[in-house]
Amino acid sequence: MKHQVSLDYSLAEGWLAPWIEGLRQGKAIASHCKTCGGAQFPPLRVCPDCRTPSDGWVTLSGRAAIQWRTTGADGDFAVAKFEGAHGATVLRSAHLPPHAAHGRLRACAEGPPILQLEPEPDL
Amino acid sequence: MVLVIGAALTPFNRRRDGSGFRDWAAQAFSDALRMAGLEPGDIDALIVSSESDFFTLQLNPASVIAQDIGLCGAETLRVEGGGGSGQYAVHVGVERILSGRAQRVAVLGVDPSASALDGDSIRELYGYSFDFWTDGLSGITATGLYALSWQAFAAEYGAAGTDLDRVATKNRCNACENPGAHLPRIHTAEEFEASPVIASPYKRLHCSPLSDGAAALILSAREAAPALRQTRAPAITGIGAASDLPGLGHRKSLGRFEAKSLAAKRAYEMAGISASAIDLAEVYDAYVGAELQAIAALGLSADPVAALRDGRFDADGACPINLSGGLIGQGAPVGATGVGQAATCALLLEGRYHKGLQPERPLGHALADTHGGVGTSCAVTVLRAGGQA
Ligand SMILES: [Zn+2]
Numbered sequence: 001m002k003h004q005v006s007l008d009y010s011l012a013e014g015w016l017a018p019w020i021e022g023l024r025q026g027k028a029i030a031s032h033c034k035t036c037g038g039a040q041f042p043p044l045r046v047c048p049d050c051r052t053p054s055d056g057w058v059t060l061s062g063r064a065a066i067q068w069r070t071t072g073a074d075g076d077f078a079v080a081k082f083e084g085a086h087g088a089t090v091l092r093s094a095h096l097p098p099h100a101a102h103g104r105l106r107a108c109a110e111g112p113p114i115l116q117l118e119p120e121p122d123l
Numbered sequence: 124m125v126l127v128i129g130a131a132l133t134p135f136n137r138r139r140d141g142s143g144f145r146d147w148a149a150q151a152f153s154d155a156l157r158m159a160g161l162e163p164g165d166i167d168a169l170i171v172s173s174e175s176d177f178f179t180l181q182l183n184p185a186s187v188i189a190q191d192i193g194l195c196g197a198e199t200l201r202v203e204g205g206g207g208s209g210q211y212a213v214h215v216g217v218e219r220i221l222s223g224r225a226q227r228v229a230v231l232g233v234d235p236s237a238s239a240l241d242g243d244s245i246r247e248l249y250g251y252s253f254d255f256w257t258d259g260l261s262g263i264t265a266t267g268l269y270a271l272s273w274q275a276f277a278a279e280y281g282a283a284g285t286d287l288d289r290v291a292t293k294n295r296c297n298a299c300e301n302p303g304a305h306l307p308r309i310h311t312a313e314e315f316e317a318s319p320v321i322a323s324p325y326k327r328l329h330c331s332p333l334s335d336g337a338a339a340l341i342l343s344a345r346e347a348a349p350a351l352r353q354t355r356a357p358a359i360t361g362i363g364a365a366s367d368l369p370g371l372g373h374r375k376s377l378g379r380f381e382a383k384s385l386a387a388k389r390a391y392e393m394a395g396i397s398a399s400a401i402d403l404a405e406v407y408d409a410y411v412g413a414e415l416q417a418i419a420a421l422g423l424s425a426d427p428v429a430a431l432r433d434g435r436f437d438a439d440g441a442c443p444i445n446l447s448g449g450l451i452g453q454g455a456p457v458g459a460t461g462v463g464q465a466a467t468c469a470l471l472l473e474g475r476y477h478k479g480l481q482p483e484r485p486l487g488h489a490l491a492d493t494h495g496g497v498g499t500s501c502a503v504t505v506l507r508a509g510g511q512a
Contacts, residue, residue: 003180016256040373042257048368068377070270072320074246077267079275079372088372090271092261112260 018057019043023115026107028060028082038086042115049086060084062105064117069093080117092116125220125359127506128227128352129159129341130466134303135334135454137237144179145191147337148233151459152192155229155339155466160349163193166341167225171201172212172232173458177248178239188231198225205252205495206409207364208232209338209461210502213491214362216342217504226347232462233337236455245333252496254369266330266410268497270322272371273412276378277324282415282428287329288315289431290411291451297438298448300479305334305454329411334454338463354510357472359465360488361396361505363389369499380498383420387492387503391422394505396488398422401505403442403471403482404490405464408449417492418444421503438480446471446480461493465504472508 013020019042022029031043031054038047039058046053064080067088071077078093080103095118096103103117131154133147148171156163169192171185181187185199198219204211209232219225236245249265250258258268276282291310298304310328318326345353365385371377391397401423408414418427423442430436436444447453447467450460468489470476486508494501 005180013256020256042254042370042373044368044373048373068271068274070267070274070322070325072266072270072322072325074264074267074322075262077261077263077271077322079271079377081372087370087374088377090258090261090263090268090371092263113256114260114262115257116261 015045016043020113023113024107024109026062026105028062028105029057030060030085032056032058039084040087041082041085042089063102063120064104065102066093066100078117089115095119124345125217126343126345126348126352126356127340127359127465127469128343128348128356129155129161129339130469131155131158132303132338132463132466133336135336135456135459136305138335144233144235144335144337145188147335148188148231149191151233151337151339152229152231155341159341159343160352161227161341166194166197166227166229168198168216168219168228169194170212170216170219170228170230171199172208172230172462173201173234174203174205174208175248178234178236194229204500204502206407206457207461207493207495207500207502208458209463210465210491210493210504211364212462213340213359213465213504214364214502216340217359217362220342220344227341227343230340230342230462231337232459234456234458235335236333236457237335242333257370264322266325267322268371269410269413270325272378272497273324273410273416275376276412276416279378280415280419280428284324286415286428286431287324287411290408290414291328293437294408294445294449294452297446297480298452301448301453301477304448304452305332306448306452325410331409331450331455334456336454336456336459338459338466340462340466340469355473356509357469357506358509359504360507361390361394362503363387363393364502365389366501367499369496371497378416380416380420380494380501383417383492383494383498383501383503384422386501387421390503390505394488394507396505400488401442401490402486402488403446404444404492405447405449405467406444406492407494408445408451409455411451414444414449416498420498421490421492443482446476461491461502464491464493465506468506472506
């Protein structure tokens with residue numbers, strides 16, 4: 001028997017709203033821990049090291065160093081560390097050249113807020 | 124003391140015979156109950172593991188399964204912890220007995236991961252296994268995340284691409300002796316070479332299949348077990364679980380499954396043993412590299428790459444890993460996976476496993492290891508052979 005379900009969600013961004021707005025504008029907005037001074041990007045409500053609730057937001061440069069990369073039928077993704085962030089993050093890297101060592105956060109004004117990099121502008 | 128007095132798995136594969144998940148659940152339960160020598164009325168509680176309502180299209184699946192297998196009146200509930208759901212269900216069953224709330228518990232894992240939805244839909248749903256707002260929205264698949272984690276592990280432990288082929292070959296060879304396995308295969312080097320890259324370095328042959336199937340355990344307090352089972356049945360002597368941050372980048376180590384190490388430590392402590400006492404293990408090899416990451420995290424080898432190359436984890440090795448074929452060879456009906464691993468360990472410890480895979484030497488302890496996410500929600504179970512004080 002065939003049976004189809006179609007679902008149309010309305011998702012609230014909640015406490016992540018500043019971060020999501022940053023992705024739309026191409027700004028790397030990180031959560032800040034007042035105990036250790038660390039910035040988490042993507043943000044974490046509680047600092048994993050201090051277990052202190054985040055006390056606000058800081059804006060990072062948006063430049064990220066690529067650590068690992070994977071490509072294939074499932075797409076092009078990487079682990080990258082944003083300048084000023086405590087840890088690294090997984091993100092989409094389809095817009096980067098294959099051996100790029102760095103990239104910068106790409107704005108996603110249209111469509112869903114996706115964490116992705118684009119090539120750095122020529123200096 | 125919690126005994127495994129019944130253990131059964133249906134075949135794991137893609138069903139084309141018109142049967143559904145409720146049929147497989149009923150089959151696994153009835154086989155396990157027969158081994159236990161009990162009737163449905165002897166069961167106090169039913170703990171069901173199924174990863175997602177999206178697969179079964181059934182919220183509260185425990186209610187309809189209880190109806191199908193004659194357990195109305197018993198406590199029935201479902202446990203969910205992503206890919207680790209099955210092992211968490213085993214833990215809940217053990218705790219029901221240790222707390223004294225139940226004497227005999229059925230643990231039943233089931234999922235129609237192959238036949239209910241097309242592969243793309245399942246892959247999209249699995250994408251929601253990770254943090255929706257970060258990894259989920261990026262569109263990365265489970266394969267992509269495992270590939271990134273593996274690269275960090277491989278760099279630290281000196282693993283090569285051929286080690287991925289080696290694990291796939293080992294597990295699918297084991298599956299050739301398991302009549303219930305989804306992928307009994309002998310791959311050639313050419314087949315690995317030609318296999319399409321899904322998320323580098325993972326090729327299709329390095330990934331576990333989506334399977335249909337069910338597995339069941341009947342757990343019992345020793346004094347509540349039928350006399351014959353009291354002496355022979357293996358015991359679950361240790362359970363441990365722990366969690367890590369879902370985002371790989373937030374972790375201290377991208378490639379090490381640190382929550383799994385913590386879960387194993389807790390299980391070993393409860394069992395009163397160290398990792399060196401484990402004679403064989405069924406570990407969570409959703410991807411072939413994850414098997415080596417698990418072996419390292421569980422403390423089963425300090426140098427899993429060298430040990431793999433030496434044959435230590437082969438069927439005739441010192442510590443066979445995934446004799447069943449694992450997820451790679453036996454298959455992966457998600458909710459059934461952890462329950463099936465524990466069932467496999469119990470059958471092996473009792474000498475009742477498939478002929479070509481049952482070790483000839485006496486066995487003391489076995490370990491079942493399952494996780495959700497990429498080593499995010501980890502659950503480990505230690506079992507001890509029966510007939511020991
Ligand atoms: Zn902090």
